Amino acid sequence: MQNAIHWPEKFLPGLSDNFCSNEVIVEGLSAADIWPLLITPSLWPNYYDNAANPGFHNPDSKTLFADCRFYFDTFGFHVESRVTEYVLPSTGVPGRISWHGWVGQEGRADRLDVLHAWLVEDLSQGRVRILTQETQNGGPAKALATTTPNPMINGHQDWLVGLVTAAKNKSSSKR
Numbered sequence: 001m002q003n004a005i006h007w008p009e010k011f012l013p014g015l016s017d018n019f020c021s022n023e024v025i026v027e028g029l030s031a032a033d034i035w036p037l038l039i040t041p042s043l044w045p046n047y048y049d050n051a052a053n054p055g056f057h058n059p060d061s062k063t064l065f066a067d068c069r070f071y072f073d074t075f076g077f078h079v080e081s082r083v084t085e086y087v088l089p090s091t092g093v094p095g096r097i098s099w100h101g102w103v104g105q106e107g108r109a110d111r112l113d114v115l116h117a118w119l120v121e122d123l124s125q126g127r128v129r130i131l132t133q134e135t136q137n138g139g140p141a142k143a144l145a146t147t148t149p150n151p152m153i154n155g156h157q158d159w160l161v162g163l164v165t166a167a168k169n170k171s172s173s174k175r
Contacts, residue, residue: 111138
């Protein structure tokens with residue numbers, strides 16, 4: 001049985017305004033290959049064209065960690081974020097990271113609230129599973145939910161493909 005994302009009640013898929021889910025399972029990589037690329041926002045623009053201008057509110061921070069505040073630009077939004085779950089991958093334990101991201105002032109119709117969650121787990125036979133899911137609430141989320149093709153599905157698939165490609169390139173350069 002595969003692991004699943006942990007959802008806070010207000011972001012439960014099916015009860016939110018928009019939801020997307022993307023997953024890849026890749027041979028020849030491990031959670032240890034993926035994790036450093038995922039928790040280092042400054043690397044995201046190198047392998048994901050839809051991430052720009054990442055930074056931390058604490059200038060000494062270089063990687064994501066529990067409860068840290070960070071920001072980045074994506075899908076035309078400047079997103080303020082706070083990590084809400086952080087579990088390092090280890091033997092038999094999937095890596096988990098989620099962040100609450102928001103755009104705009106609370107209570108306004110144009111406010112966007114998201115929970116973006118990742119699960120990175122080693123599987124048998126030298127495979128890694130990377131699952132990313134996002135729920136969204138607010139006016140912009142309602143608009144995104146009715147857009148075809150779905151920009152969230154396509155954007156997050158690009159993120160996964162870029163993440164895997166970057167991990168493979170880094171892994172092959174170590175040899």
